[in-house]
Amino acid sequence: MQRLLLDNVVKIYADKTAVNRISLQVEEGEIYGLLGANGAGKTTTMRMVLGLIYPDDGTILYNGKPYSKELRHIMGYLPEERGLYPKVKVSEQITYLGQLRGMSAKDADKSLKYWLERFEVPEYYDKKIEELSKGNQQKMGFIAAVIHNPQILILDEAFSGLDPVNVELLKSTVKELRDQGTSILFSTHRMEHVEELCKNITILHRSNTVVKGNLKEIKAKYPREEVILGTSGEVQGLESVPGVTAVNRTEDGYSIRISDVSAGQQILNKAISQSVVHRFEVKEPTLNQIFIKAVGESNE
Amino acid sequence: MNNMWTVIRFTFMNKARTKSFLVSTLIFALIITIGINLPFLIQWFTGDKDDSGEAVRIGLVYGQEQTLAEQLQTTWGNLPTTYELVKYEANDEAALKQDIKDGVIEGYLTFETQEGNAFPTVVYSSEDEGINMELQSNLQAALQVAKTRTIVAGLNLTDDQINALNTPVQIDTRSIDANEAGKAGGAAAEDEASEVMNYIVVYALVILFFFTLMGTGNMIASEVTTEKSSRIMEILITSVSPLSQMFGKVIGMFLLGLSQIAVFAVVIAVNVMLPHNIGALQDMNLDVSAIDPMLIVFGLIFYIFGYFLYAVLYAAIGSIVSRTEDLGQAVMPITMLSLVAFYIAIFSLSTPNSMLLKVSSYIPFISPTTILIRIGLGDIPLWEILLSLAILFVAILIFGWLAAKIYRTGVLMYGKRPTFKELRKAMKAYKM
Numbered sequence: 002m003q004r005l006l007l008d009n010v011v012k013i014y015a016d017k018t019a020v021n022r023i024s025l026q027v028e029e030g031e032i033y034g035l036l037g038a039n040g041a042g043k044t045t046t047m048r049m050v051l052g053l054i055y056p057d058d059g060t061i062l063y064n065g066k067p068y069s070k071e072l073r074h075i076m077g078y079l080p081e082e083r084g085l086y087p088k089v090k091v092s093e094q095i096t097y098l099g100q101l102r103g104m105s106a107k108d109a110d111k112s113l114k115y116w117l118e119r120f121e122v123p124e125y126y127d128k129k130i131e132e133l134s135k136g137n138q139q140k141m142g143f144i145a146a147v148i149h150n151p152q153i154l155i156l157d158e159a160f161s162g163l164d165p166v167n168v169e170l171l172k173s174t175v176k177e178l179r180d181q182g183t184s185i186l187f188s189t190h191r192m193e194h195v196e197e198l199c200k201n202i203t204i205l206h207r208s209n210t211v212v213k214g215n216l217k218e219i220k221a222k223y224p225r226e227e228v229i230l231g232t233s234g235e236v237q238g239l240e241s242v243p244g245v246t247a248v249n250r251t252e253d254g255y256s257i258r259i260s261d262v263s264a265g266q267q268i269l270n271k272a273i274s275q276s277v278v279h280r281f282e283v284k285e286p287t288l289n290q291i292f293i294k295a296v297g298e299s300n301e
Numbered sequence: 302m303n304n305m306w307t308v309i310r311f312t313f314m315n316k317a318r319t320k321s322f323l324v325s326t327l328i329f330a331l332i333i334t335i336g337i338n339l340p341f342l343i344q345w346f347t348g349d350k351d352d353s354g355e356a357v358r359i360g361l362v363y364g365q366e367q368t369l370a371e372q373l374q375t376t377w378g379n380l381p382t383t384y385e386l387v388k389y390e391a392n393d394e395a396a397l398k399q400d401i402k403d404g405v406i407e408g409y410l411t412f413e414t415q416e417g418n419a420f421p422t423v424v425y426s427s428e429d430e431g432i433n434m435e436l437q438s439n440l441q442a443a444l445q446v447a448k449t450r451t452i453v454a455g456l457n458l459t460d461d462q463i464n465a466l467n468t469p470v471q472i473d474t475r476s477i478d479a480n481e482a483g484k485a486g487g488a489a490a491e492d493e494a495s496e497v498m499n500y501i502v503v504y505a506l507v508i509l510f511f512f513t514l515m516g517t518g519n520m521i522a523s524e525v526t527t528e529k530s531s532r533i534m535e536i537l538i539t540s541v542s543p544l545s546q547m548f549g550k551v552i553g554m555f556l557l558g559l560s561q562i563a564v565f566a567v568v569i570a571v572n573v574m575l576p577h578n579i580g581a582l583q584d585m586n587l588d589v590s591a592i593d594p595m596l597i598v599f600g601l602i603f604y605i606f607g608y609f610l611y612a613v614l615y616a617a618i619g620s621i622v623s624r625t626e627d628l629g630q631a632v633m634p635i636t637m638l639s640l641v642a643f644y645i646a647i648f649s650l651s652t653p654n655s656m657l658l659k660v661s662s663y664i665p666f667i668s669p670t671t672i673l674i675r676i677g678l679g680d681i682p683l684w685e686i687l688l689s690l691a692i693l694f695v696a697i698l699i700f701g702w703l704a705a706k707i708y709r710t711g712v713l714m715y716g717k718r719p720t721f722k723e724l725r726k727a728m729k730a731y732k733m
Contacts (some may be wrong), residue, residue: 051539053713070542078539084532089315100307101540145536 002065004029004184005050005153010059012045019045021208022059025201027153027184032175034199034216035188036292041205043188044081047155050186051078063153074103077151081158081188083142087131091117094130095145102149109148116144120170136163143171147178154178154185160194172198192288202288204295211295216288223286223294228257228265231280232272242267254280304541308549309556316520316557326561330568337572359436360397360409361386366421369412372447382439386410401428408432410440420448496678498592503677504650506600507670509562510607511643517558517608518615518639519632521550525619525712526628534712543709551612555605596677599686606693607669610700611639617704620711638666646670653679662689665696 005027012020020042027033035043048054050061052068063072086094092113099109117123120140130138139162147154159175160168175198179185189195195202196216204212212219230236231254239248239257244264249256257268265283272278286294316322335342363370370388377386389397392411400406408427415421423444425432446467453463528534537546572578614635622631645667649658653674662672662681668689675681 048713053535053539073540076539078536080532080535082532084528084534084536086315086528086533087531093311093315097307097311098536098540101304101537 003027003062004031004064005186006060006062006065007046007050008060008062010046010049010056010061012042012049012054013057018208020049020056020205021210023203023205023210024059025203025213027186027201029152029184030179030182031200032179032185032187032198034195034202035186035205036190036192036195036202036288037188037205038190038296040207042208043205044157046205047078047157047186047188050153050155051076072153074149075152077102077146077149077154079142079146079154079156079159081161083139085130085138085142085145088129090126091128091130091133091141092126095141095148098145099148102151104149112148112150113144116148119174120144136167139163140167140171143174152182152184154183156185156187158189159187160189160191168194192292196288204292206296212291219291220285220288223291225262225265225283225285226258226260227284227286228255228259228268229280229282229284230255230257230268230272230278232276232278234276236272236275238271239268242271305545305549305552308541308546309553312524312550312553313557316524316554317560322557322561326564329561330564333565333568334572337569337578338575341577357383358385358387358406360389360400360406362389362392362397362409362411364390364392364412365414366412369421369447369451372450373443376443376446377439380439380443382435384436384439397426420451495593499596499677500650502592502596502600503673506604506673507643507646510604510670511639513558513562514608514611514639515636517554518611518635520557521554521612522615522619522622522632523625523628524550524554525616525708526622526625529620529622529712530624538712543712544705547613547616547705547708551609551616555608555612558608593677596673599676599690600673602690603669603672603693606690606697607642607666610665610669610693610697611635613697613701613704617707617711620708621714623714642667642670646674649674650678653677663692665693665700668693 003026007023007025009022009024010020011018011022023042023046025033025035035046037043045054049056052072061068092110095113096106096109099112100106104112114123114126117126122137122140125133125137125141130141133141143159146156156175160171163171172194175185175187179198187195187199199216201215202213202219203210236255239245239255242264244259244261245257245268246260247258249258259265259268262283269278269281272281361370361373374386374388377384387406389409397406397409401408408425408429411424411426412421413424423440425436425440449466450463453466458466528537541549615632618631618635619628622628645657645661649655649671652658658671658675658679661667662675662685672681672686672689676686
């Protein structure tokens, strides 16, 4: 049984469709990536999952059951615009939020201390939110979302605005939670995070699902179109190889765009005959390229 | 329910610990303390130096007005006064001045004989320019008696008759209960005392209602708006149902306001109980037991009901505003409404049975203050009170439901303030 299942969910605001027939499922211990440009419907989808707004059509099931109040205790949420009381102490508001999610004051306090320790900032316990830097406020928001050890965690742009060190810290934390069995719905418009974390993804564009499925399968479906060639000397006549559409000179070689994978072999042959090759790769498309392509196609 | 309690506690503790709340409570407590002690302080500063219970001595120069002076002395003995008259035979100005300087007397009285049979002019001389209020009124009373005696001296009146002449005319007020004719028998004095007491209680309740509403109402609205603008609302609303959130907030603030009032009540009580103030209450003939118990019971019920009616609306308004800056304008209509309730009540204190009051005591929002006047000062049958209460209760249910709906919808609407039409449309999308 899926932890979370969305089936043909539709949300219509006054005059426009915000989410059009989205279907996805998140298993136990899985991070599911929800991708899309701004305004694609990511946040609306998440809000529907959270029970903040009701879908106009379709069903959302949690452990096979529809939404109920009890779910509030097993769901965690980090909103895109992190919300915490600016003038209230970290300890007070996070234990408050923990209590609202059904914890005892004592457990919430214990959990908060564990997490502060985990993020190496135990001194923030007595600080007010407004005294913290933006990145640290975000960490506190993250703690508020996971303090009650939720089964379903919803992270809306969890890493935006963080420095690389903190991104790594949060990433490893998210992975850890996943390994403990938490199902995570994760939205972002930064593709590199998705490639590292998510098994399955959905790309939304203007309320519609344009790409959906297993990340590896998706990548396999998209043809390899770029060859990276590193040589010590110059290589002549690359343009004349059949299937090559463009050749760009780079620092230590060439980046060649191809329309046919078989062209790679011929490029390599040509290069070896003229120079010493120290690098050759037929690159698989990055998610970024897939995204741009998918979004571009649906625009046409 | 459990969650609501958590919200109540958080709201209460959070606000109660803010500096602004503590400071404003302290300042108000200080103002109250000063206000209650003001009469005593004024007395203390205007320098009756020897306030140690010892009588202040005033010289009385007998001079040519022997009889008048003697009469003044006798009458003086019967007056409740802290002054003592000391006899001086002759008007020896130098000696008198010396005595004032030495502190033997505070000042002295002389009589200036007038032409013919006219009553002599009385002159009070002292180092200060003025004359103490108490001394002046005592002197006036005593001299009036002396004057009357002088004038009626030739009429052969008995002392009883003269005393009767001097007794001031008394006007008693009596409130007549039209519904229970005949009851108002001999309880005139009692009625008067309770009338005054009820007046004070009504006045206090109306003011209390207005000010707690103003204070906590705005706090509720701005709390909600702050939660909304800091986006913590999204987390809150996924953790607690909006209904328990809203009512938790309203009740938390109510308790906060109540505890502030309790602090003030204790401050008032302690101050009134202070030895130097205890006499003041008795002098004013105020007796707490004279308060109509019905007034207190209904006063509290209407107070609480009225508070909740307004408070849910403040919460609803706070929820549709996205930025604190816009809040002042948005709460305007409610503020106006509470002003109407306040002023109708205050201006109608002297006409408790007017048509305006009768009508307005059935209108929710206004009834919590106006009905108090009819209960405390006018005459109103019980069924009218209960009817008004029922209307108020229904209004709370309706507006509470509506406010919860608006709240549920409003807290997730950002950007410009939604129009009523947009709000109504959006509200349909939510089941409670």
